[in-house]
Amino acid sequence: MAYIQVPEGVPGIRSLVLFRPETGKPLYELAQVLLRGPSPLTEAERELIAAYVSGRNDCLFCRNSHAAAARCLYGEDKNLVDEVLKDMNHSPVSDKMKALLNIAGKVQVLGKEVTPEDIAAARLSGAGDREIHDTVLIAATFCMFNRYVDGLASFTPMDASAYEEMGKRMTEKGYVLPQPQNNK
């Protein structure tokens, strides 16, 4: 049971933005532009950063849903997602993604944890300002979403098929503010 009265059976963030659509609107717009808008990072890479940070914040709803979206987007390489979630440093992602995920992991702890050396390592592996910016903002944004979802104890489905369906919807439709009549 969520801590506040949200529509029953609606999972995670969707229940919260139905409770308060005024704040839900910019939250969904942020997710859409950040994860689906133009970026030198692919949609798959951005969803992977979101899942990685959510996993570190122990937010099952966000980790599972964004991991599912990342698996859809990686297609044939979908096993990469679980390898990163299990052990990022020994996973077969590119050096650039490793350097960016390292920055995202620092941001998850606290902004000041990111050092000039972390940034230099990312640049050395080919990341530019935009990759670095988007990585930091995605990591920071999921530190918000994770706390919003868990801080109000919103409904976290436990069956894998629910997340598979969410991942598919997030891949096909992006982030569209749910409407009261179609909220599941």
Add this chain to the structure above:
Amino acid sequence: MAYIQVPEGVPGIRSLVLFRPETGKPLYELAQVLLRGPSPLTEAERELIAAYVSGRNDCLFCRNSHAAAARCLYGEDKNLVDEVLKDMNHSPVSDKMKALLNIAGKVQVLGKEVTPEDIAAARLSGAGDREIHDTVLIAATFCMFNRYVDGLASFTPMDASAYEEMGKRMTEKGYVLPQPQNNK
């Protein structure tokens, strides 16, 4: 020096949204609706929660600017702000604000830190669903802003007068996306 090439001399979040206005737009809209839109919490109380969480995240830019805004909004009671930042539990805020700030402090650590007892204590002191929702979302949102601002090492002014001016602007004008020609 910020880690990415942002307009020189522009402090904190303002420099970052000038670098990337597409994400800046929903970020400023979120701040505006959350801190200035309709809420059972006063604008002063909401700015105080923002400053309190930012202080706990050791984000000087956000703590100092939102504390300055809270001082403007509290008027005669402005000393309250510094008493909360120094020692919330022994500060002279109301029991309701103390219970909400306690929840905000838990959210700052991690969403799952918030317990049913924390929520019950807030309700006992008179807080309803909306106060609880807005407190959790403000705390979560500043966990994002703090990490964005510090994770990219954006410019943090060190003189108190700069923050006083910011606080005044935030009180009078709210959160308006800065434009390239008027960015300081």
